Amino acid sequence: MPMTTTTTDEAVKAIIKDRNEEFFDYLRFASVSTQNRNILPTVEYVKQMIEKTGGETQVLDDCGGNPVVYGYFPAGKKGNADKTVLFYNHYDVQPEDPLDEWKSEPFEPTVRDGILYCRGVSDNKANFVVRLYAIQALMDSEAGLPCNVKFLVEGEEENGSPNLGKYIKKYADLFTSDGCIWEFGGKDEEENFVIQTGVKGMAYFDLIVESAVVDIHSSLGAVIDNAAWRLTHALASLRDKDNHVLVDGFYDNIEHPSDYAREVVAEGKVNSKEMTRIYGLKHPFITKDLDWSTEEALAFYPTMTISGLLSGYTEEGTKTVLPRKASAKLDCRLVPGQDPKNIERVLRRHLDKEGFQDVELILLKGLKAFRSDLESPFVQTVKTAAEKVYGGPSKVVLSPTNPGSGPMAYFGEYLNVPVASSGCGYAESKAHGPNESVRLKDFEEGVLHMVQFLKDFQYA
Amino acid sequence: MPMTTTTTDEAVKAIIKDRNEEFFDYLRFASVSTQNRNILPTVEYVKQMIEKTGGETQVLDDCGGNPVVYGYFPAGKKGNADKTVLFYNHYDVQPEDPLDEWKSEPFEPTVRDGILYCRGVSDNKANFVVRLYAIQALMDSEAGLPCNVKFLVEGEEENGSPNLGKYIKKYADLFTSDGCIWEFGGKDEEENFVIQTGVKGMAYFDLIVESAVVDIHSSLGAVIDNAAWRLTHALASLRDKDNHVLVDGFYDNIEHPSDYAREVVAEGKVNSKEMTRIYGLKHPFITKDLDWSTEEALAFYPTMTISGLLSGYTEEGTKTVLPRKASAKLDCRLVPGQDPKNIERVLRRHLDKEGFQDVELILLKGLKAFRSDLESPFVQTVKTAAEKVYGGPSKVVLSPTNPGSGPMAYFGEYLNVPVASSGCGYAESKAHGPNESVRLKDFEEGVLHMVQFLKDFQYA
Numbered sequence: 001m002p003m004t005t006t007t008t009d010e011a012v013k014a015i016i017k018d019r020n021e022e023f024f025d026y027l028r029f030a031s032v033s034t035q036n037r038n039i040l041p042t043v044e045y046v047k048q049m050i051e052k053t054g055g056e057t058q059v060l061d062d063c064g065g066n067p068v069v070y071g072y073f074p075a076g077k078k079g080n081a082d083k084t085v086l087f088y089n090h091y092d093v094q095p096e097d098p099l100d101e102w103k104s105e106p107f108e109p110t111v112r113d114g115i116l117y118c119r120g121v122s123d124n125k126a127n128f129v130v131r132l133y134a135i136q137a138l139m140d141s142e143a144g145l146p147c148n149v150k151f152l153v154e155g156e157e158e159n160g161s162p163n164l165g166k167y168i169k170k171y172a173d174l175f176t177s178d179g180c181i182w183e184f185g186g187k188d189e190e191e192n193f194v195i196q197t198g199v200k201g202m203a204y205f206d207l208i209v210e211s212a213v214v215d216i217h218s219s220l221g222a223v224i225d226n227a228a229w230r231l232t233h234a235l236a237s238l239r240d241k242d243n244h245v246l247v248d249g250f251y252d253n254i255e256h257p258s259d260y261a262r263e264v265v266a267e268g269k270v271n272s273k274e275m276t277r278i279y280g281l282k283h284p285f286i287t288k289d290l291d292w293s294t295e296e297a298l299a300f301y302p303t304m305t306i307s308g309l310l311s312g313y314t315e316e317g318t319k320t321v322l323p324r325k326a327s328a329k330l331d332c333r334l335v336p337g338q339d340p341k342n343i344e345r346v347l348r349r350h351l352d353k354e355g356f357q358d359v360e361l362i363l364l365k366g367l368k369a370f371r372s373d374l375e376s377p378f379v380q381t382v383k384t385a386a387e388k389v390y391g392g393p394s395k396v397v398l399s400p401t402n403p404g405s406g407p408m409a410y411f412g413e414y415l416n417v418p419v420a421s422s423g424c425g426y427a428e429s430k431a432h433g434p435n436e437s438v439r440l441k442d443f444e445e446g447v448l449h450m451v452q453f454l455k456d457f458q459y460a
Numbered sequence: 461m462p463m464t465t466t467t468t469d470e471a472v473k474a475i476i477k478d479r480n481e482e483f484f485d486y487l488r489f490a491s492v493s494t495q496n497r498n499i500l501p502t503v504e505y506v507k508q509m510i511e512k513t514g515g516e517t518q519v520l521d522d523c524g525g526n527p528v529v530y531g532y533f534p535a536g537k538k539g540n541a542d543k544t545v546l547f548y549n550h551y552d553v554q555p556e557d558p559l560d561e562w563k564s565e566p567f568e569p570t571v572r573d574g575i576l577y578c579r580g581v582s583d584n585k586a587n588f589v590v591r592l593y594a595i596q597a598l599m600d601s602e603a604g605l606p607c608n609v610k611f612l613v614e615g616e617e618e619n620g621s622p623n624l625g626k627y628i629k630k631y632a633d634l635f636t637s638d639g640c641i642w643e644f645g646g647k648d649e650e651e652n653f654v655i656q657t658g659v660k661g662m663a664y665f666d667l668i669v670e671s672a673v674v675d676i677h678s679s680l681g682a683v684i685d686n687a688a689w690r691l692t693h694a695l696a697s698l699r700d701k702d703n704h705v706l707v708d709g710f711y712d713n714i715e716h717p718s719d720y721a722r723e724v725v726a727e728g729k730v731n732s733k734e735m736t737r738i739y740g741l742k743h744p745f746i747t748k749d750l751d752w753s754t755e756e757a758l759a760f761y762p763t764m765t766i767s768g769l770l771s772g773y774t775e776e777g778t779k780t781v782l783p784r785k786a787s788a789k790l791d792c793r794l795v796p797g798q799d800p801k802n803i804e805r806v807l808r809r810h811l812d813k814e815g816f817q818d819v820e821l822i823l824l825k826g827l828k829a830f831r832s833d834l835e836s837p838f839v840q841t842v843k844t845a846a847e848k849v850y851g852g853p854s855k856v857v858l859s860p861t862n863p864g865s866g867p868m869a870y871f872g873e874y875l876n877v878p879v880a881s882s883g884c885g886y887a888e889s890k891a892h893g894p895n896e897s898v899r900l901k902d903f904e905e906g907v908l909h910m911v912q913f914l915k916d917f918q919y920a
Contacts, residue, residue, distance in 0.1 A: 213740030236696030280673030
């Protein structure tokens with residue numbers, strides 16, 4: 001159904017309306033990669049959505065892990081076939097627990113007050129759909145698609161993308177392009193549209209201690225130690241209360257950001273009061289008494305976080321045992337120069353030195369950090385297109401490093417492209433938490449940004 | 461069916477065989493007090509078992525909590541009606557988790573190689589049944605029951621006996637006696653029969669930290685702290701790796717044991733190698749490098765143990781969150797002079813002083829410690845009767861303080877009686893753990909010890 005007689009705004013609105021059930025059905029796939037749920041049906045659905053929009057597809061599955069979907073839309077006759085944009089997205093989502101904190105079913109898309117709630121909607125199913133709609137709007141227009149567009153849609157992002165590097169390396173010719181639009185992004189607490197051009201890396205560990213083959217009556221605590229105490233002391237030795245990592249070598253080899261990146265970050269305006277309100281924080285920001293700003297911490301400082309703890313009796317009431325086993329999830333966000341394998345090495349050395357040889361350390365996920373050149377034509381075009389859609393330069397923020405992680409380093413290493421994000425999230429999207437959401441207005445604006453960017457990029 | 465023509469041994473064997481299904485049905489009640497499961501049906505069954513043996517009963521339920529069953533058997537015509545023994549037992553048991561470590565159903569009594577497995581069999585349903593069988597054997601004998609026997613069977617022992625003190629205080633006249641046989645006990649790693657005449661007290665806490673109203677994407681760990689780190693640092697501040705409690709005031713007011721108690725403890729022979737084997741311990745005893753012995757630690761030193769930890773994501777794989785909540789179970793075993801309420805006060809003060817005002821501290825269980833006079837006729841008769849049954853003085857050990865806890869202090873305070881244990885447990889009974897058990901041979905000997913004791917006590 002060509003839309004050539006309508007404005008872009010109207011065309012986009014019509015596509016959103018027309019393909020709503022298809023979008024919602026995509027959201028209904030509980031495609032939780034860390035639990036290996038619903039992967040292949042979701043792959044098939046992603047393939048169909050690209051084909052329905054008019055693209056070619058290939059499902060790549062010969063490098064292990066969950067399949068990667070490749071999509072391709074050639075530039076229209078009036079477009080510039082020498083320019084190619086790569087869209088990186090992922091079809092997998094985080095687990096939905098804690099279930100009892102969701103106000104509607106986690107995998108049933110539900111609209112309340114103009115906000116669409118569903119696990120994975122913000123991270124990042126809506127962003128994939130935004131790109132498809134932008135392509136459709138342009139293909140339906142008189143001018144046609146202004147440049148070539150490729151998709152790389154993977155299914156292990158929420159599990160640390162353990163196989164993505166192998167696919168990008170092997171299929172580097174297929175994915176060759178002039179720049180990559182990243183999967184996430186959106187507006188901050190003050191409704192500024194933030195374009196991320198780098199990510200932190202990650203080293204995510206299981207720490208496991210076993211002290212006995214059976215839980216023991218706690219009366220024997222006078223002479224027998226237990227796994228919960230061992231783990232508690234091991235963890236406490238890793239980081240102090242003020243967020244300083246105490247592990248020798250953890251901060252080694254960090255690459256300092258460019259002066260331009262520092263300036264951009266210094267202009268940032270993270271609204272800590274608003275974040276405190278949104279998350280209901282009971283403590284002040286950790287940076288309160290330190291010599292760097294919130295913006296610098298988010299962009300340039302590595303972190304070490306306990307994401308989970310489990311040992312012994314955890315139900316209501318009392319049970320008097322020495323737990324035989326204790327485990328923790330430890331999540332480190334890395335910056336350029338840090339290598340997950342080296343972080344594993346220095347953590348192991350630290351534990352051994354502190355007498356915690358009994359604490360098993362297992363690297364579950366490793367990803368390096370990445371930063372794009374902020375001044376590249378690709379990044380600048382993403383920015384100027386955003387300024388047209390989101391209300392001018394004062395409402396658009398460039399960010400050298402997203403505090404989150406992603407497999408961006410592979411795109412630099414194997415494809416040699418700059419990367420910039422465009423997403424329809426907002427400050428309360430609650431990615432990874434219960435009641436994850438996007439606002440329908442942001443969703444529509446996201447499509448318009450991608451339309452504008454593709455139009456502009458043919459001349460960049 | 462009078463047994464007057466048989467020996468005591470034969471009479472006891474016949475009773476054990478005859479009442480086997482009744483015993484097993486008692487074990488089948490999953491009477492988990494901390495989870496409020498099956499309490500009233502178990503009370504009714506306990507009452508019936510006493511009545512079937514020929515005793516009078518009263519169910520006391522006017523002081524709150526789970527009912528207390530009172531039982532009474534008067535001395536026979538040839539016995540000494542001026543002597544009264546009180547049996548203290550409990551019909552509640554610990555929770556059965558972790559379920560996957562049981563080799564047979566936790567609440568289905570199962571015999572393998574002469575060993576009876578069931579949750580609660582060792583702690584302490586078998587001991588209650590042992591006493592009933594001893595009474596029956598004596599009532600069936602020509603001499604009849606040698607003294608008066610009373611029962612106090614409560615249902616909140618595994619929950620810290622929060623209401624028992626009120627019942628004993630109110631019904632002190634009903635429970636008046638010359639001494640109390642305690643609910644637990646049995647043989648140690650070297651098959652010595654151990655008689656406990658005191659217990660440690662207990663202060664059991666929930667520690668809870670909430671850092672936000674929602675789990676937060678862990679990328680924000682650069683600026684936002686989380687409940688798991690707060691709890692880890694709070695716990696690590698309470699006790700060092702070598703089992704020294706670091707809380708000011710924790711060790712205050714401790715009553716030193718008598719010289720005789722010290723001598724008895726010094727003669728103890730805890731077999732740490734055997735305990736290490738049985739429990740599959742991965743670490744040496746905590747006392748290894750300290751200036752007190754294992755025996756002294758178990759008898760005279762208070763403990764602080766983490767019995768449980770829970771925060772954030774605890775399943776397989778990874779989830780990258782800042783947990784909004786973290787909680788721990790903290791179990792302190794106290795010695796005479798320590799008061800649970802004061803332990804709560806000094807812990808709270810310590811947490812506040814260390815900057816952990818956000819860590820909520822909830823006292824779930826509080827019990828004081830207790831020690832009997834080892835030289836009293838009651839304790840000495842329990843001992844000499846044991847020497848007759850268990851192979852002479854070299855095989856019987858007096859212990860001033862069991863390292864476990866129990867509400868013994870109420871019996872001293874309100875009834876003014878000495879207390880001594882007699883139980884059919886053994887070193888691998890695994891009370892509170894999976895595959896809890898008693899050996900059938902120990903069960904039979906337990907009946908014989910109680911028969912011998914009741915015979916001897918009429919003359920004590």
